[in-house]
Amino acid sequence: MKNRTFHQARVSSREFVNPGMVEIVLEGEGLGDYPSTGIPDEFARLYFPNNDAGLIRHPDIPVALGQKRERSVGPCHSEVYTIRSFDRVKRELVIDFVVHKGGKASTWAQGARQGDPLVLSSPHGMYRPQTWKRKQLFLCDATGIPALARILETLPSETECLAIIEIADPTHRYEFQPSCRLETVWLERSGNGVAPGRLCEALHSLPPARLPDYVWMAGEHKQARAIRRHLRQQWQLPCERYAVAGYWIEKRAEWMAAWKDIEPALKRRIETSWSSGRDREEIRDEVDAMMEEAGL
Ligand SMILES: Cc1cc2nc3c(=O)[nH]c(=O)nc-3n(C[C@H](O)[C@H](O)[C@H](O)COP(=O)(O)OP(=O)(O)OC[C@H]3O[C@@H](n4cnc5c(N)ncnc54)[C@H](O)[C@@H]3O)c2cc1C
Incomplete structure (x- = not known):
């Protein structure tokens, strides 16, 4: 059919x-x-x-x-x-x-x-650098490796990429086949449900000279939220210069139970915010703050 x-x-x-x-x-x-x-x-x-x-x-x-x-x-x-x-x-x-x-x-x-x-x-994608293509920064855990691998195979040779990737075990390193210039930093025994994530720490320690034109991040949703906040507030990047996604939720069952139990008034505020039709990134700032208020 x-x-x-x-x-x-x-x-x-x-x-x-x-x-x-x-x-x-x-x-x-x-x-x-x-x-x-x-x-x-x-x-x-x-x-x-x-x-x-x-x-x-x-x-x-x-x-x-x-x-x-x-x-x-x-x-x-x-x-x-x-x-x-x-x-x-x-x-x-x-x-x-x-x-x-x-x-x-x-x-x-x-x-x-x-x-x-x-x-x-049917599929959707979010990686869309526009004119700021030269220096790109990638941050992800193991769930982001498939997308990162495919992105790196599509970039022109002059693009300079820094990829910071956290993995549960040194044996989980991946052999990329980049068409661009690539420096890879592996954070081993980090994040991925086995240890606290270190992607935010790695981002904070980047020297200003390494500031990229475009940032792509995928990983656990709380790390994604913190990284997105840093890009917007500290680096003041406009939304065209980053794509950040929470790919999974740590301790998902507990998280779902906590979401079910949050104050109905707060849930209504979150839902109202999503359906407000305002700028999507501003809504996301607002919803992130409310979710944090609820400990989620
Ligand atoms: C846009 C997008 C693209 C994605 N691409 C990929 C991909 O290519 N490959 C891939 O593997 N995942 C990818 N993911 C993440 C994947 O959807 C989640 O990891 C998903 O929760 C796995 O489902 P599950 O049924 O195995 O586990 P679930 O039933 O969702 O979770 C069971 C338990 O495992 C935990 N858990 C879930 N994922 C992980 C993880 N990665 N590491 C450690 N603990 C985990 C949960 O917290 C929960 O406690 C992507 C997610 C998104 C949103």
Whole structure:
């Protein structure tokens, strides 16, 4: 069945890039018209098979990837992942999953077998440097490595890049194939749910001469918030010169429980702020402050 928004795929192969990352190659007819944006950090929502039924349920895919009808399939897990690469001719799409404890998506990837089904949403990207391309700074933890790797493969040779990357273990270093000039700083046994993150500290210690034209950051959401604040308040960067995203939430279950329990009045203020239609970055400043007030 053809679907404009969601794309059906199957696992073609699984390979460990290193002990901290597993690479899944997906294939299938449903990828023939996959609307890749070409933005190198593009990401999609992945819908994983329901553990009980082995099928995927989604409102826009009425017949699941098997014999049974959708109404017989319970809810399925979904998460957002980066499209590491996409080959339209081969109808092949690659996703790199970080290995971490307790994650349904991560566990699925580690055990994925040829033929296992997966559904993807259409992708979006956020990395869009405009004219300030010469010196770029990248900060991320392991979840940002797939996007960073793809970005570095697209940049012109004269671009000077500094990438500061925190990883759980020295064996999780990644072999980039940059088309630009690249200096890499690895922060080992740092962040990634195994230790306090050190990306903010690394950012604060950069000498003024290293100030970049464009900054891209991806990682745990509290670090992302602190880094974004530093870029806006200390470095006074306009929003066209940075892209910062919280890719995951540490101790997510506790965080969700705390979010559920926050004062209804504060929740209303947050929701009102998001729907106010004002400048998005100003809203984000306001919401970040309110979330911090709530300890989230
Ligand atoms: C735009 C975007 C792009 C992303 N791209 C990638 C990508 O290419 N590769 C990738 O691996 N991830 C990527 N992520 C992050 C990924 O979506 C999250 O890590 C997600 O929570 C993993 O889902 P899960 O089902 O494995 O774990 P969950 O069920 O969400 O979480 C289970 C437990 O694991 C913890 N946890 C979640 N993620 C991590 C982690 N990375 N390290 C340590 N502990 C963790 C949670 O706090 C929770 O306690 C991206 C996220 C976004 C928003």
